[in-house]
Every structure is written in C-alpha cells, then in structure tokens.
Amino acid sequence: MSHLLQTRSCTLRWSLLVAVVWWVFCTGLAQAGTLQDGPYVIRSGDGSWQARWIDDAGEGPRVRDRSVAIGDTVTLAPVGAFPAFEVKLRGPAQPASDDIHIAARTPIFVMADTHGEFEIAVQLLQRHGVLDDRLRWSFGKGHLAVLGDVFDRGPNQTELLWLFYKLEAEAARAGGGVHLAIGNHESMVLTGDERYLNPKYRRNASLLGVDRYSALWSEETLLGQWLRSKAAVFRLGEYLCLHGGISRELVDRGLTLSAVNRTVRSALLEPRASADIHAEFVMGREGPLWYRGYFQDAARRGGFKAAEPDDIELILRRFGVQAILVGHTTVPTITSLYGGRVVAVQVYPHRDEQTQAPVMEGLLIRQDGKRVRAHVDGASEMLLSH
Numbered sequence: 001m002s003h004l005l006q007t008r009s010c011t012l013r014w015s016l017l018v019a020v021v022w023w024v025f026c027t028g029l030a031q032a033g034t035l036q037d038g039p040y041v042i043r044s045g046d047g048s049w050q051a052r053w054i055d056d057a058g059e060g061p062r063v064r065d066r067s068v069a070i071g072d073t074v075t076l077a078p079v080g081a082f083p084a085f086e087v088k089l090r091g092p093a094q095p096a097s098d099d100i101h102i103a104a105r106t107p108i109f110v111m112a113d114t115h116g117e118f119e120i121a122v123q124l125l126q127r128h129g130v131l132d133d134r135l136r137w138s139f140g141k142g143h144l145a146v147l148g149d150v151f152d153r154g155p156n157q158t159e160l161l162w163l164f165y166k167l168e169a170e171a172a173r174a175g176g177g178v179h180l181a182i183g184n185h186e187s188m189v190l191t192g193d194e195r196y197l198n199p200k201y202r203r204n205a206s207l208l209g210v211d212r213y214s215a216l217w218s219e220e221t222l223l224g225q226w227l228r229s230k231a232a233v234f235r236l237g238e239y240l241c242l243h244g245g246i247s248r249e250l251v252d253r254g255l256t257l258s259a260v261n262r263t264v265r266s267a268l269l270e271p272r273a274s275a276d277i278h279a280e281f282v283m284g285r286e287g288p289l290w291y292r293g294y295f296q297d298a299a300r301r302g303g304f305k306a307a308e309p310d311d312i313e314l315i316l317r318r319f320g321v322q323a324i325l326v327g328h329t330t331v332p333t334i335t336s337l338y339g340g341r342v343v344a345v346q347v348y349p350h351r352d353e354q355t356q357a358p359v360m361e362g363l364l365i366r367q368d369g370k371r372v373r374a375h376v377d378g379a380s381e382m383l384l385s386h
Contacts, residue, residue, distance in 0.1 A: 035061040037158055037204050039074045041089065041222035049089075049222070053077075054204050061207055076162050080119045085135045087166045089222060093229035095265065098257040100179060102143060102237040109139065109374070110241070110345050110363040112147035112327025113183070116154025116198060117349035120358040120376060122163070127378035128364060135163060137170035144171065145236055147327035147345055148183020148243030148289070152196040154349070161223055182232045182264055183243035183328065184289040190217055190227065190268050219269060232264040233257055233288045238322040239365075240315075245291040245326045245342075248311040251318050253281065260288060294342050295329045312338045325363065334361045334373045340385030343371065 038053035051074050053064045068074065073086045102108075109130050114121040125131045125144075132138040146164060151157050168178040185196065192214040194202065205213040217224040233242035235257065240246065250260070255278060263282040281287055285304070292298045299306040315324065327346040335344045347361040357377070364372040364380065371383040 034155075035200055035204060035207070036077050037200070038064075039066075039076075040158075040208070040216045041068060041074065042216070043220045043222075052208055054207055061204075063207055074162075076159050079122075079156050079159050082119065082122055083134060085163070085166065087162050088169065090169065093226045095229050095261070096179065096231045097234065098231055098261055099235045100143075100177065100237070102177075103141075105367040105369075106237065107139070107142040107367050108145060108236065108239070108363075108365040109142065110145045110147065110325055110343075110365070111360075112243070112345040113149040113330075114146070114154070114160055114349060115149055115152055115185070116157035116160065117360070118154070118156035118159045118163075120349040120351075120360050121160060123358055124360050124362050124374070124376045127376065128362065128374045128380070131167075135166075137167050137174060137176070139171065139174075139176055141175040142171075143177040143179065143236060145239075145241045145325070146178070146180045147241060147325065148181045149185040149327060150180070150183075151185040151189045153198060155198050155200050157198075157201075161227075165223065165226060179234060179236060179241065180227075180230050181234065181242050182227070182230050182268075182289065186227060186230075187264070187268065187283065187289055189214060190224070228265055228268050231257075231261045232282075233260055235319060235321060240319050240321040240324045242288045242324075242326060244287070244289050244328040245294050245307075246288060246315050246319070246324065247286045247291045247293055248305075248307065248314070249281070249286050250288070251311075251315055253278070255282070257319070264289070290328075292329050294324075294326065294337055295331075295344070298329050307338075309338055312341050316341060334363050334383060336371075336383055336385045340371075343383070349376075 035054055035056040039051040041049055041051045043049055049068045051066045051068045055062045055064055068089060070089050070091050073088050075084055075086050078084045130139045130144055150160050164178060164180055171178045192212055194213055197213060201213050210216060219225050219228055260282055263276045263278045266276050267279050267283050292302050293304040293307040296306050323340060324342045325345055330346050330348050331344045333347060337344060343363060345363050349360040351358055360376040362374040364374045366372060372380045373383045374380050
C-alpha cells in the first residue's frame with residue numbers, strides 16, 4: 001500500500017509539473033500573440049534568394065517558402081486592424097550617410113524605441129500624417145528619424161522593420177527621407193543576445209530550423225544587410241540623432257561621426273570580434289548605443305557620470321548642431337533637457353492598464369522650427385525648453 005501511495009504521489013507531482021510547464025509555455029505564446037511572421041529573405045549559397053514566412057491561421061503554424069529576386073514584391077500579413085502591405089525588394093544597401101543635409105523649413109518627425117509594438121507605432125505615424133490608411137508615405141518632403149530599438153519585447157518587430165524599409169524608398173521618391181539609427185537592441189539581436197526577445201521569436205527560429213534567432217538577421221539576409229548599413233549617429237539638418245547619447249569621453253577621444261559608424265558596422269559583422277581600436281569603447285556603456293549621462297537619475301542608478309552643461313555645449317560645437325535627439329532612456333513625456341539642447345524622445349509604447357488606450361509620443365519639428373510633442377491619439381502640444 002505504501003508503494004502504491006508513493007507511486008500515486010509521484011504521478012500527481014509529475015502531472016502538476018507538466019501542467020505548470022504547459023501553462024508557462026501557453027502564457028508565453030499568449031504574450032507573444034500569433035506566431036505569424038516573416039518574410040525572412042535569405043541568400044542561398046548559389047546567390048539566389050529565398051523568402052520564408054510562418055503562417056498561423058488557427059490550425060497551427062506552417063512554414064512557407066518562396067524563391068524571390070531583387071525587384072520582386074513580398075507581402076506582409078495584416079497586424080490587428082492594420083492592412084497587409086507589399087514591399088519591393090531592393091539590392092544591397094550602401095552605408096547610410098553620416099550627414100544628411102535638408103532644406104530650411106523641412107518638417108521632421110522623430111520616434112524612438114518602438115520595440116515591436118507595430119500597432120501603437122503605426123497609429124502614431126498615421127495620426128500625425130506620416131502614413132496614410134494604407135501604410136504609404138504621406139509626409140511629402142519631410143523626414144522621419146527612428147532612433148533605434150525597433151527590436152525586442154514586442155510581438156511585431158519584423159513587420160515594423162519591413163515597414164521602415166518600404167517607407168525609406170517611398171520617402172526618397174517623394175523628396176523626403178527615412179533614417180534609422182542603430183540602437184543597443186539592434187546590436188544585441190544582430191550579435192546573438194536574445195535576453196529581451198519576445199517568446200514568439202525563439203519559437204519561430206525553431207520552426208524555421210535555425211539554432212539561434214540572429215541567424216535570420218545575418219549579413220546574408222536582405223534586412224540583416226540593410227540594418228548593418230545604418231548609422232549609429234547622424235546629423236539631420238541642425239540635429240544630432242542617435243539612440244543613447246554622445247558622452248564627453250567620445251568627444252575627448254576625437255571620434256568623428258564616420259569613425260563611430262564604421263566601428264559599429266564592423267562590430268555588427270560576423271565574426272563578431274572587430275579589429276577597430278575604438279570598438280570596445282564605442283560598443284560599450286559610454287558609447288552612443290548605451291550612454292545615459294543626460295538623465296540625472298538614470299545616470300546615478302547606472303553608474304554614469306552625469307553630463308554637465310559645458311559638456312553639452314562642447315558636443316554641440318564639435319558636431320555643428322543646435323540640439324541632440326536621443327531615445328534609450330524612458331521618460332514619461334517627451335522632455336527638453338539642458339535648455340532645449342537635448343530632447344529625450346523615448347516614451348515607451350504600451351497600453352494603459354485601466355483603459356487599454358495606446359500610449360506613445362513622437363517629436364514633430366515643424367516647418368517653422370517649433371518643436372511639438374505628438375501624442376498617439378493625434379493630439380499635440382508645444383514643447384517648452386527647460
């Protein structure tokens with residue numbers, strides 16, 4: 001009898017363990033949403049291209065493959081209430097410019113840290129006239145700056161990256177521009193650090209037969225090569241745009257924008273080790289992807305030396321700009337710092353716990369040069385300097 005009770009107890013414990021594991025797995029997938037994903041456009045050994053999707057129509061995920069060529073179009077599935085959209089594949093991207101000259105009175109829309117939240121980010125862009133209802137560029141000769149961290153946490157980073165890829169071509173045809181800065185989460189994903197990856201993408205990597213998610217973003221993939229062409233920091237008119245920030249040490253080291261961007265591009269190529277003598281600094285905590293010294297509380301918590309007003313003035317003179325625009329460090333609302341010489345743009349996209357209304361903001365720099373805080377519901381207000 002004792003043996004029977006022990007066996008039943010063991011069986012019960014095992015059943016409970018299986019139930020808990022299954023609950024955790026299902027919870028992860030629920031947080032991730034549908035497994036619908038792709039395409040991942042990957043170059044084969046013979047130089048041809050293969051597009052790979054994961055379809056998830058309720059009967060379980062299914063991998064779909066199609067041979068494609070440069071000039072073909074691929075279709076991105078609808079996300080929520082937003083429609084499907086098509087993207088024309090382009091050839092290899094050239095290194096993005098360090099210095100983008102724009103005409104006076106050119107409007108600029110700036111957003112940061114979309115983190116896979118496609119629906120919230122798209123609503124923000126639509127409500128402020130950057131996109132139309134079919135997800136096409138509608139900002140004319142204006143410029144859109146995306147200050148990094150499209151990857152991680154949210155469930156629709158693939159769709160966001162394809163959208164920015166598509167908009168880049170549409171904006172150029174209209175006389176405008178789309179400019180994506182490399183953030184620390186781009187760097188992490190491209191080099192195999194998956195600690196903040198949405199559970200959906202680990203599952204999808206397994207479904208697609210790769211041992212690590214970063215293999216779907218290597219330099220042998222269309223979007224992987226495109227991302228590695230981007231700048232970590234660029235001058236857009238009179239603004240310096242980047243993810244984390246420029247530290248005083250970067251200036252003291254005499255690093256130029258082109259030197260920083262060459263170093264980041266080199267570090268993001270495989271093999272991961274870079275021969276650049278500046279790589280350890282540029283890719284580290286005082287470099288432009290991770291620096292938090294403009295924010296007193298965050299600097300204190302993170303062990304950064306807080307930037308002094310004189311440091312900011314030196315940086316502005318060194319790079320010939322009027323203000324620095326940064327993401328990376330979360331703020332409750334878009335905020336002017338150092339008398340408007342730094343603008344913090346990262347209002348993390350999320351849904352209000354009580355109302356489930358989307359929360360996110362962008363920075364609109366109008367034709368008259370005024371800076372406007374742009375809310376996801378379409379409201380806006382002047383940004384005051386502090």
